[in-house]
Amino acid sequence: MLQDADVVLSVRNLRTAFVTPAGVARAVDDVSFSLCQNEILAIIGESGSGKTVTALSLMKLVPTPPGKYLGGEIEIDGKNILALSERELEDVRGKTIGMIFQNPRASLDPSFTAEFQLVETLLRHNPELDRKAAQAAARAALIEVGFADPDRVLASYPHQLSGGMCQRVGLAMALACQPKLLIADEPTTALDVGVQAKILLLLKNRSRDTGLPIVFITHDIGVVRAIATRVLVMYGGHVQEEGAVEDLLATPHHPYTQALIRSIPDPDEDHGSMTYIRGEPPNLLAPPKGCRFAPRCEHAIGRCRDEVPAWHNPEPGRFVRCHLFDLEARQ
């Protein structure tokens, strides 16, 4: 949308699908967005909304087969990711793009110490470093993510660390190579609230201090409110709504976003039954012909079932994919 000099990531019409015996599941369908320095972009959605496949596509990490990139472009730091070879990608992943995942243990190798893994990563992406310098950098990276006793952590194997500690080691590893972009896929979902808050604060401070742009995948709107600057709402493989975090959460435009926010218990309201979204998320093998949310939408009109809505721009900085905002058609 904007083409400023500080755009780090731009995604245009990304379409990623999975070819299965039962048919082609369009997990990510025509997704476009961009990300600038200092921004934390939250991609929010339920399971099956396409948020994780979007994140994996950014690093070309979707396994092919069964996955297939049907089209679109991903430009990160001037490189067209989808056109790169596996060999070239090895230099991009971990160096240009840092990543952390939901299950912190899964991103560490159980048979090596934290130090070995950190040093290995640093040496791989910084050939000018010698082992001594890499060890010092590994130690510094651990201090930066809040470890008071980095030496004990360096000597530990992943099973000797708690989930929150593993996630911080993973974060240290992701940040140690000074990436241009960080992709965080539900990094705090498996953690306790206190540890979650600590890690979110770390990410937020890092982005503020160094300008590091972050793509943050989550299903928790509380987390979005806490750290994001901008939000994409995904449903059924489509981006349904986009906007700055405060505006979007205060006045959600898309009926799906509205329903999603309503379905979260608000402890400051009185005890009562919770509102929820009826029905189930769409089957991506046979998605609804029109708007993906139409079958569950309270406001659906005839058009919603037949025609995929176009993007509408009801106010500056806000985008919504919903026929209700098609003002020309309404007049």
Added chain:
Amino acid sequence: MSAQNLIEVRDLNKAFTVRRGAFFRRTTASTKAVNNVSLDIRKGEILGCVGGSGSGKSTLGRMILRLIEPDSGEVRYDGQNLGALSQEEMRGFRRRMQIVFQDPLQSLNPRRTVAENVERPLLNFGTPKAVARRRVEELLELVGLDPTQSYRYPHEYSGGQCQRIAIARALALEPEFLFLDEPVSALDVSIQAQILNLLGDLQKKLDLTFLFVSHDLKIVKQFCDRTIVMYRGNILETGSSEAVYREPKHPFTRDFLGTVLHVRGDMRWEQAAERAEDLEGTAKLGGACCPYVGNCADCFDACRGSAPPLIEIENQRNVACFLYDHR
């Protein structure tokens, strides 16, 4: 025994030990999962239990069901001390108390159809097959599923639907008490509310009593009548859910509440995050002291000398903290 209590727990203890060595197995470490816990669960109430991972909340629930044997202490169910029962006698009580787990896909048998999963407890207790099948249809309808689809397998259902199946199975023997062990933590937010509403409706309709374990204070506040707050195996605070949420007394509860992220929240969580305990950083506590002494902002000398008992500070409000102990 008060007539209104369905379950009375007294001085329950459980330690898990770590053993090393192949031949001469020796205990190298021991963790108190549940430490001298006493509580009452009233007939027809929804009692919430919140705490972080490792706070002992699941262990407590499982000991109430006698799925884990306590080291010491007593669980009285409807006046009967469960620990004194033989396995055979216990079987009779098993019908009356059931459990729903966090991950429905793991708790349902993937090789059995939905109908076979739900009818299993009925067959175990000697219900004739034909009767059980009819009951399965009723149960599936009760939880909002289509009984004509019961020949399907669990993997053909979404997480929320699987949790409905697990609830149907738990209700098969018409229990009066359900232990709900994080029943919505694995589900999407829009589905969480569906399942909580279902559980709430069932509780009223069937006059059930729930123990609801969760790490999500927002949900507990919304769903439960009373709340107990656990930390490292100890109950630190109890009260009506409203009171615990609005006026947390124990410093731990306050810190814990501070890190809860709200949709309409402000940025106060950032200070709470700075204060939040580094579970990994805190040394293991030795000797008698308050379990929260390592991270408490208000701790003073008495807290390091002994563990504060859980005392009633106002009506229906119990706190284990020397700040409120004016004896």
